[in-house]
Structures are given as structure tokens and as C-alpha cells.
Amino acid sequence: MTALTTSDLTEIYTDLHRHPELAYAEHRTAGIVAERLRGWGFDVHEGVGGTGVVGVLGNGEGPRVLLRADMDGLPVTEATGLPYASTDTATTPDGVESGTMHACGHDVHVTCLLGAASRLAAAPETWSGTLIALFQPAEEVGSGARTMLADGLYDRIGGAPDVVLGQHVMPLPVGVVNLTAGPAMAAADSLRVTLHGRGGHGSSPEATVDPVVMAAATVMRLQGVVAREVGANEGAVVTVGALRSGTQANIIPASAELLVNVRTFDASVRERVLGAIRRIVEAESAASGAPAAPEIESIASFSAMANDPEASERTRAVLARVLEEQRGTIESAGGVPAVISLPPAAGSEDVGELATAVGVPLVYWNLGGWDPQAFAGFDLAHASGMGDLPAGVAPNHSPFFAPVPEPTLELGAELLVEAAVDRLR
Amino acid sequence: MTALTTSDLTEIYTDLHRHPELAYAEHRTAGIVAERLRGWGFDVHEGVGGTGVVGVLGNGEGPRVLLRADMDGLPVTEATGLPYASTDTATTPDGVESGTMHACGHDVHVTCLLGAASRLAAAPETWSGTLIALFQPAEEVGSGARTMLADGLYDRIGGAPDVVLGQHVMPLPVGVVNLTAGPAMAAADSLRVTLHGRGGHGSSPEATVDPVVMAAATVMRLQGVVAREVGANEGAVVTVGALRSGTQANIIPASAELLVNVRTFDASVRERVLGAIRRIVEAESAASGAPAAPEIESIASFSAMANDPEASERTRAVLARVLEEQRGTIESAGGVPAVISLPPAAGSEDVGELATAVGVPLVYWNLGGWDPQAFAGFDLAHASGMGDLPAGVAPNHSPFFAPVPEPTLELGAELLVEAAVDRLR
């Protein structure tokens, strides 16, 4: 059995990148993963929570360490111009035809975890215990981890792990990792809001209730939630990620749909913000004289994510050692520490549920994957998640999101190997 | 050769109603029309302006009279619940999958003109001259008449007509016709506005330029065009018929698209309104700090429509005679005159271009097609086009638009026959 080489990783990655699959539709990806794991001797569980795949490799006595990668892509039309850019399309659950793209780097995560799994399988003398390589569906909609758990995940694989480890690629220089101990990522709620007007001819608005104006007024009013109802120190985000109404210039449509995303760090702020959204949506329908009340449906809900402080400290030391050993090779910006600790980010992740469901520690870090030159002169302390970035560096979910495959993949695989081995004796 | 009976008309109508076809895609409809016309001895010209069909029937010396019907349906998902409701779908030129519906009654127009053509063909002894039955594509996008003309319409059929006649079904009681001499319908312009933001992750709006907020602010500001920049006596309508941006709650999209429809009665007001729209669209992009200027593209443009006053007077007398003869049968609301004259309507029509292109008179009337009971106690003087309507009567372009086939179709066919015969000696 031979471990994946750096060039194998690049090959797997570009193939995955060309063919992103939306949440719960990761059939091709899951098939590739399962076949590889089987080839390395893993006991493979497929179809866990729909399209999830878990490979288990026992290697004597010792702890059970779960390494996690997420597999799903996004309904974003790629605009990177990369030779391996995706040209695939798919229909979203909302019925919209869209290009698909690994605009959040889950292809990096899958590739790195395959690399780590192959290398651990090929070097059983370096560790002892049970390695669990978990490939999760549907992280983007916040429910993949929960669905795997509800589908009997830990019963199927012979019990819970002792620790959950994982990583997410992010706009940081290659050779830099961010690990935030304690609360690290926000709670996220996604809502589908349907506003009801009364359709008619574009020339006679007086015979209609215009849902486009109703929706626009609602969007404008929703800006006031963060601007007026959340304190400067509380922090929250309310994004209307989609607004869709109508098909033709001269027809006033009958309804409008908003998709709203909410990020909060505190449970009471979350309640306040969700209440304000409901209040505004209902009042703006009333302001238009809507013939029917609006509907607000929860379509995704992430818990806030926290890294275990003690376990984070332990893993931080491992990551720092690996990165410093590689510093020469990767030509990272000299002055930046190998492992930084950014403030909690407004992004969200459901990886934490794999740990909290069984009360074990989580350690989840951000893997730098961009050319360090792009960050020259940039104050990383301001790189709060995906916000303020140097020119030319696109954030996660952008159609221009483009980590550099090398040496990101190699480094990501090695970090997983070493973080796992640290736990596996 | 036998003329179509009332039940033939109903059969043709319900079939057409089940299968609406969008502008320039009226292949099935055109095929049915062409086959019927050929069966009655018309010289048939197909593919005029794409899918247009013209039947010409010579019958001795005399004037050339053009009767016009339009064939296209709309991207509206039918909600009438009628047994013959459409369940067809199609993709709009903007790439949106939508139900399709004859929500503007063009199926009534096609059916009535087929009825009139068959009856005139079957009774050549009642008239002399040349009958031109013209079935036009793409009225809804404002360009079908122009496209037929540009495609050599009058050369192909041996010359221009002496008069253009036609009708449009409208929410008025069966047995009532509206004929407005002089200016009768508004100019209409449709615009596609593309707003450019910068996409990114829903949790980090500060790294993006949010096109949803940009679009919403633009829609709100556009309300001020009619409310603040058009005088109370000038009259104009600015409708944002569609707003589309984004696919997912947690992704801030990179752009937004608005489809805007403008109705005006006066050339200087039209210029002022179009200028204000451009000014607002550009300024709202600037307010958002957009990375690229917005694009504004004209996607349809109807001229204002005017009936020839003298010709209208002549046809009015014919229509009134026919309707009054039928009053017993059709049980129309007693007190309403058979032919009314509403003020100019904000709706638009391209039929006028068939006449103005060759400098001949146009007479175009509105055909009542609703149960008179629905209008009991309703002041028709307020039935300004498609505006203020009695409860339960849906306007043109509504998913609930539903004229009653009988006796509307029969009456519509007879009005065309008599208006034509009046001209054909």
C-alpha cells in the first residue's frame, strides 16, 4: 500500500474541484472517497446521513480519533478562470438553476483528509488506536453533521471518538494556521421569507399589491436590525442573500422570496435579532396591504462553535512544530507566527456537533492556502475571518475563491497526520 | 367549406388556452392557424417575422382589410383552476423556468379571428375585396408587429392594407365594447437593469458590496419618479416587474437584475422618466460603492397607440348595431351602453405599427368578456383599462385572468366579420 504523493493530491483536488456537488448530492465525491478508503484497508460506511462516508481503521489499542472533512460545494458560478474551474450546473432546492463551485474549499478538505488517511494507513508503526476518517455531507446548509448523528453514526462505527479534529481552508498565507481556543464561530440561522402580494398588469399597479416594492422595503428595513437594534459590542450580521420576484418587466408578480442569513454570538442577541426580523417582515407586509400574511421558514440553523481550550493548546503545539519545520520550504512571510489566534469569526460550522453530541473535545483550525506575497504588508490581526482582505484575495463563497493547491494540500495533509498521531500515542 | 360554429370556437379556444407559447415561440399556435386558413382557401404566408402567419383571401375588386390577432402567451403560472387551465412551462429569455399562461387573452383573439376568417370565407357573396387575416407573434414584448414589417410583410402579401382592424379582450361585461377614438394606449418601455456588487460570504458583508441592498434601495428610490417627478395631470407608471439576485441565504451575490416597465402618454414625460430612472440607477450604484457601473438595456419599446377618429366613428356604429342586436341573447347589464369610450389606458399595444408604417387608419377596440353579473353596481367609467375592477374580476396578466368563452368568442368573431364587411362593401 502506498500513501498519496503530493502530485496525487493535486490530481484528486483538481478533479474534485471540477465537479462540485450541492449539499446531500455529493454522490460522485462520496464514491471516490469510499473507493480510496477501501483501497487503503479502511472499514467503510457509506450512506451515513444520506451521502456521508466514514472510514474506520483499527490499529491496536489506543484512543479513537475522528478526522473530519466536509464534501459539499455551492451554487456559485465559478469565475476564477482556473484551468480546472468548474463548469457544472445544478438545480438548487429553491428550483434555481445555477453554476456549482467549490467556493468554500471543501475540495481541499476532502483531499487533505484522503492524503492523511493514506499516509496513516501506510505507516501503522507510527500510531496505535482507531482512526476515523469522516467525510460529511451538507455542511453549507448546517445540517450534515446532525443528519449523520441522527442516522446512527456512532452506533454504526462502533462507538464515539475521544476527540474530533478538523480544518478549514481560509484566506491566510500558506504556512499560517489560525486556531481560536474557546468560542470560535458564530451561530447561523437561515430563513426563507415568502411575501404575498397580488399580481397583475405592469401598467395598472393600482389593481395589484406589488411584492417587489414590499420586498425592497423589507430589505431596507432589515438593515436597521444590526444598525439600530444590536449594540456596538454585541456583534451580529443579517444578510439577505437572495431576493427573487417576478419574471417579466410588464407583469407585477404575486409574491417575492427572500433568503435571509443571521449570525450571532450570544443567545439573547440571537433571539432579539430573529424577533426583529419577524416583526419587520410582518409589518412591511401590512404596510403594503398584503392580501395574505408572510411566511417565515427556518431552512438552516448552526450552533455556535467552540474549541476545547485544553485540547486546542495541545494541538496548537503540534501544528506550530510542523509549520515551523516547513517554513523554509513554503516561503511564508517571515514575520508572521505560524499559529495565530483571531477573534471569534462570524462564519459558522457544524463540525462542533460531532463533538458536543458525545461530550468530547473539538479542535478545529483554519488552514492558510494563499500565496504569502498576496499578504505582504497586510495586518493579519485584521483578517477577521473572511472580512478585510488584501486586494486580489477573494473570500470564501466568492466566485473568485482560489486557494493555491501547492503546498496547501501537502501541508493540510501533514497537519492532520501529525495532529492525529499526537493523540494516537 | 363550412364556417366554424360556436362550439368549434370553444374547442379551439380551450386547446389554445392549454398550450400557451411565449413570444416568438408560437410554433404550435402558428401551425394550427396556418392549417385552418389553408383549409378555407386562404393564401397562407408562414414564418413572417419568425412565427407570424398571414392568410390572404382575394374576392374580387375592393379594398384590402387587415384583421389582426396576436398569438403569444405569458410566463405566468395559471391559478384559475379552470378545467382547461395551462400546466405548460417554458424558459424565459432571462433563463427563468416558469409556468406559461394565456393571461392576456391572446387565445381569445386568435380564436375570434379564425372564426371570422372561416365565416367570411364561407360567405363570399357578402363582401368584395381582399381579406387579410394576420396572426402576429410577440405582442407582449412589443416587437412582433415591427418584426413582421421588417421581414417584408406587405411586400410578401402583395401590398399594404387600406385599414387595420382588431380587438383585445378585457375585463368588461360581455356585450360591452370600449372604443377610444384618438390616443388610446400608452407608450411602453421595458428595461433590463444589471447592478454590479461584489460577492462574498454572508457572514462578512464588510468584504463585499451587497447587490441585494443596492437593488432594494434602487426600487425604493424609483417609486419617487412617479411620486415626485411626474405631475398629477401627466400620468406615468414605473413598474419593477422582476428583481432577481442571489441563490442562497449565506452567500452575498455579485449582481442583481431588475426588469423595469415604463408607461407614458407624452413624449416629454417619457424622456423625463427614462432620464430619472437612469439617474437613480447610477446614483444608487454609487451609493453602494459599486465596483462597476450598472447596465441599462432596452428590451422592449411600444409606441403610444391612437385610433383614427373618423374610422373609429364609422366602426363604432357597426359594433353598436351588432351588440344591440345581441343584447337579448347575451343578457348584458341593461343600463350600460353597448359601446363605451374610456379614457386613454396605461396598457400598450403594438398593433398600431401595422397601420402607421403605411399611413392607414387603425381601429382597435376592447371586447368585454366577463359575466355581466360580476359588474353589477360597478361604475364602468372607473374601469380604466385594467385598474379598478369589481371583486372577483382579475385583470390582464393576473394568474386568475379568466374571460368566459361563451358568448365572448361568438360575439368577438361576429364583430370582426361585421367590421370587415362594412369596409368590404
Place this chain on the structure above:
Amino acid sequence: MTALTTSDLTEIYTDLHRHPELAYAEHRTAGIVAERLRGWGFDVHEGVGGTGVVGVLGNGEGPRVLLRADMDGLPVTEATGLPYASTDTATTPDGVESGTMHACGHDVHVTCLLGAASRLAAAPETWSGTLIALFQPAEEVGSGARTMLADGLYDRIGGAPDVVLGQHVMPLPVGVVNLTAGPAMAAADSLRVTLHGRGGHGSSPEATVDPVVMAAATVMRLQGVVAREVGANEGAVVTVGALRSGTQANIIPASAELLVNVRTFDASVRERVLGAIRRIVEAESAASGAPAAPEIESIASFSAMANDPEASERTRAVLARVLEEQRGTIESAGGVPAVISLPPAAGSEDVGELATAVGVPLVYWNLGGWDPQAFAGFDLAHASGMGDLPAGVAPNHSPFFAPVPEPTLELGAELLVEAAVDRLR
């Protein structure tokens, strides 16, 4: 007794112009009027409806003809730069300190009526009957006529008139008069809207309910009333003439006040518009989570104004005759008719109530008072009231409103004289 000369008129006018007085505070103006009327032998009634003045001059048998002028100025700070510009200030009923200005030309009206009164008094041989020179307060707030009537106007002066005549200066060339028979001016309603928030420190909006945002959202939403709820042929205006909230940048105030003005031509449209305003105001308060419901108070209400068609025809002939006789002198634009007939205007007037209260005819015309050169090349058919105007011509209520005293005053006086004499045998 000597009639006022042209230069007397200019002197009176410039004095009145310098000292405008707000509605019901026209004490100085009323004093000047009363003293003059007494000097010419009129029986003078002061304090009618607060500050109203009526002079009655009997001269044998014959009809009773009422000539009406309004006296109040506006809370506008004059910006004309005229040598006789007002520098006066006053406190409005809403407690705002403001400059005052005759920005609606009531000083012209008072001067012309004084001129006519003096000339008729000086030439009793030219007429027979009773002349009533009525100087009304508070036209701008819509209630002056009603208040005089309620204060026993016609009882005090010995009975109702047989006809009510009057004029309003307007941006038309000197030498041109507009007289619209039938419905001529809109109904007007003014509302005071008080929105309740919860005040607090500017740095902690989350502890407040911000009334500034509530008011702004309400204003934006109100644009949709005319833009979406009134048909293109119905015509209406909704103006928020004042918005006031807060005193300081770093304090979030507790409330906001809007003053809203509504113009409509049709009773059902008026009901619809007022209902929409109420609906929007209440919903926007709800959208903000207001701690108390908003208050909406009617502060002025004008009926629509209509000229008696028959009486208008009669007076039109008189006005045309006078104007054409003067054409040489006044150098008006050659091609323009002396008396035009514009479509009904969105402006409002309460003069009609003096006539409708006793069922007698009203004839009320607009007096041109601008240099004809300013209108060179301008299409007067578009001069709909105070809307579209040539560059450099400011509309009524503008701080730049500036009719030319000569020959406007002379002509205005003569038109009143001749229109009255026509009635007085």
C-alpha cells in the same frame, strides 16, 4: 374721492410684500385694508373669522357681486433679493421660527382688489347694485373661507352675493389669464403625523426605538402611494412638506413629526390615498416596534374647486376683451391667446366655499404676472398650474417667487373692475 393710481398700487404692494403675516395673524394687513375701504365710503366689517375684512358699498338697485382676495403669507424665507423683499419672521403653529414671505402672491390679490374697490367707488355712474370687497384670512391653511362663513359672514353683510369673483396670480406671462371652466383645482388635505419612538443616547441605539429611521422609512413608503396605488389616469399628489425630529447629533429623540399634504381630483381616490397613508404610518411604527401608536391629525382640508361653466363663459369674454385692448401696452407674447384654459390643477383653493355655501356661481381665474420674455418658446399648454416652468420662473411657494408689479397690478385691478361691472349692469 380719488381712485388708486398705478403708482399707488405699486406702493401698497411693496409695503404688503415687505410684511407678510401668517394665517389668522394678518392684523397689519387687515388694518390697512379696513382703513382704505373706509376712506372710500365702504361699510366695513372687521374681525370676520378672526382677521377677515369685508367692505360693502351699496349703489342702488342691482345684483350683489363679491370680489375676493386672500391676505395670508407663508413661513418661507424669501430669497428673491428684491429691494422690497421680506425680512420678517414669525413662529408657525408648530412652533418653528421661520422667515415669512408672500410666496403665493396674496399681496398681489389684496392690492388689485383695493385698486378695483377704489375705482368702482370713484365711478358710481358706471354700475348699479352692491359691491362686496372681501379680504379673507388663512387661505393657505384651507380654512379661512369656512371660518368667515361660520362667523356669520353673510348675515353680517346683509345677505349672500349673487356671484363670487376672484383671481390668483400665477407664473404666466403678463397679459395672459387662465380660466378653467368646471372642475379647476384639486381637493387638498393636510395631516400632522406624530411617530413615537423611545429616546436615548446616540451611542446605544439598541436601548431605543429610533424615530428618525421610523420617519425616514415612512417617507420612503409613502412614495409608493402615488407610484403604486393610484392609476396613471387618476392623478394624485402626496407631499411630505416637513419632517422634524431631534435636536442634537448624539441624542436619539423620542418622536418625529411629519406634515403631509394630499391632492386628489376624485372622492374615491381621496379615500383610497388617505387610507393608504394611515395604513403605511401604522405599519411603519409597527416595523420599528414603536412603544405607542402614531397619531394622525387633519390640520387642513380644502374641497375641490369648480368654476360655474355658464358664468365662466360670460366672464371669459369680458377678460378677453380687456386683455386684448391692453395687448399693445403690455407687450405680451404675440401668439398666445389672452385667455387660455389649462387642465385642472393640483393646486387648491378655498374660495369655492364662499360660493357653494350659498349655491351661487363662482368664477376664479389665474392672472399672469411674469415677463413674457421669460416664456419665449415655452409651450403654455404644459404650464399645468405650477409644474413645468421656463428656466428662471419660480413657482408659487418657492422662496424665489416674484411676479413683476407692473403692469400686473394695474391689469389685475382692471380685470376685477370690468368683471364686476359686467355683472353690475
Place this chain on the structure above:
Amino acid sequence: MTALTTSDLTEIYTDLHRHPELAYAEHRTAGIVAERLRGWGFDVHEGVGGTGVVGVLGNGEGPRVLLRADMDGLPVTEATGLPYASTDTATTPDGVESGTMHACGHDVHVTCLLGAASRLAAAPETWSGTLIALFQPAEEVGSGARTMLADGLYDRIGGAPDVVLGQHVMPLPVGVVNLTAGPAMAAADSLRVTLHGRGGHGSSPEATVDPVVMAAATVMRLQGVVAREVGANEGAVVTVGALRSGTQANIIPASAELLVNVRTFDASVRERVLGAIRRIVEAESAASGAPAAPEIESIASFSAMANDPEASERTRAVLARVLEEQRGTIESAGGVPAVISLPPAAGSEDVGELATAVGVPLVYWNLGGWDPQAFAGFDLAHASGMGDLPAGVAPNHSPFFAPVPEPTLELGAELLVEAAVDRLR
């Protein structure tokens, strides 16, 4: 010489509370202060920076300790219903007549500092050095400290202090003090924005450029600055504290004025926010087709405020000791620590400039002044400045702001005494 008793403090306080004076108009307050200080033997400097008063009391060798109170009230109409509520009024620099109120507790600060000055003067045996009791004008507009410095403050009083101490009353339980070491309060910028439209008659908006709509659209768009252009972890506040346009319902005014307040914690965020405000204001004028560009004027600018960490630690120990000694008396909520440390607040203060101008340490704390019962069950960790508060507790700047005089005043005076003595040997 006798020190002020508790009942003296209450008497002074209720008098000051009844007569608040706006920034730079604190003549009566300054007079009272100067007279008292003179009575206790202080060397008194009046008119420093306009209305500022400084009392200097030398008492042998030792450090120079500056105790600071601010004197100005606010243009808020008091609504507390207290027997000693203010009924005074004043005209703001923007010409608005308003009630005045000590809605920020500066009357508490003046009273406590008078109490401390009298007690230190009466007990010279307890300390050695120089006591500087500084009463500053115009804290609310952010410039009082700067104006005193520019007016030669430290030259006049014989040199700079060694430390600056002070306190601000805040909605916390009596017996609780907040002292945040390091960055403690936000930078604050206040702007006056003047928007230019074109005025005219309310019935003819098409002849005007409506500044009310322009202002409303600007306010709505400004909500997007914090909601879309500031990250969840960056924290900023943009408040439009006043919007004023127009005087009358039926006149469209010519301009509108906004007073905007901005709070930021980071210099780069401040630049970004101020830039976004400018961009939006300019674009919204352009969207309206404004005849002149808007004006943006800075009317106040506070630096961020930071407490010296080492000096804070020293003073914290003193405050805690005093408070714990008083705990029995003041019946504070048992479980709450005497000195808490809230996160940096969005409020602003110019006290820091008195220290930074001469490079000496600042220690500035928040004094609880509310009935502890009102805070029962309330999590003080959420009492971030003036934000989330228990029901019935009004924040600073509210018309309901009402600290309890006893024992707040007594405690506030004692804390100043002990903090000073700690420094004065």
C-alpha cells in the same frame, strides 16, 4: 470652614438639576461653583475655555491631582416627573427651541466634586500636595476639554497635574462602580449634513427637487453602513440624531439638515465609516438630481478614551475598599462585585484629553446611581454602557434619566476624596 453634608449635596444637586445650561452657556452653574470654591479657600480661575472654572488648593509638598467634573446639560425636554425636574428651555446652536435637562448626570458630577473639594479643604491634615478641582464646560459637544487646554489651562494654574481622576454616573446599582482599564470609550464624530433640493408648491413636486425624500433615502441608506460595511467584530454606531426639513405641509422645502453621530473603536473603521457616510450622502443627492452638492461639516469630534492600566489598578483597589465599607449602608445587590469591568462602551468622553495633552495617566470610572432593586435578576455583564437595561431604568440622554440622589451623591463625593487622598500621600 465646614465640609458639605449629605443634605447640602442634595440641595445643591436639586438646584443644579432644575437649571441645566447648554454647552458653553453654563454661566449660572459656573458662578455657583466659583463662589463655593472661593468660600473654601481655593484659588479660583474663571472663564477658562469660556465658562470653565478651576479651583486650586495648595497644601504643602506633593503631587498635583486633578479631579474633573463636566457641567453642561442637554437640549432634552425632561419627562421624569420628578419634583425637581427642569422646566427650563434654551435655543440650540442650530436655532431650535428646546427644553433643557441634565439628562447625562453632569449635575451629579458637579455636586460630587463640590462635596469632595469641601471635604478635602476641611481636612488638610489628611493629605499633602496640590488639589485641582476642574469644572469643564461643553463635554456633550466634545470640545470643552480641548477649549480649556487651548485657553492656557495648565499655564494659568501653574502647571500640569500628575494624574487626572473623574467619574460619570451611569445606570448601575448604587454601590457598584465600573472601571475599564485600557481602551474604555469610543471615538465620536458628529456631522452636520445639509442637503439641497429645490423648493416649491406641495401640489407640484415635478417642479421641485424634494429634500424630504432625499433626506429619508439618505437615512435609510446610512443604516447600511453599520449593517453592511462594518464587520460583526469591529463595532460601530451611526446615529442620525436629528432630521429637520420644512415648515408646512403644502410647501416643499429647499433643503434638509441631518445631524449624524458616529462611534468607532478603531481608527481604520472610523475612516471607513466616515468615508461611507460621505459617499452615501453625495450619491443620494445625485439620485434626487440635487441642484447643488450636499455639505458635510464636522461639528464635534471626540478621541477614543483609555484609562491608564497601572493607575487604574491602583485606583480600583481604593474604590473597592470604599464601596465595600459602605455595602451595609447602601443595601446594594449582595452578589455583585463592588468594582466591575465592562467591555469598552460606545459612549464617548473628552476627559481623556486633559491627560493625554500632558502625557499623564487618566483614571475615569462609572458611578452606579440607581436603586439596586431595579437591577434584581439583571446580568450586569450585559449592561454594556447604556444599552441593554432593566425595565424602568432609562439610559443617559433619555428624557426619563433619573439617578437617585441618595446615597449616590454621598458615595460619589467619598470616592473622589479617597481616590485623591490615595495619590496625595
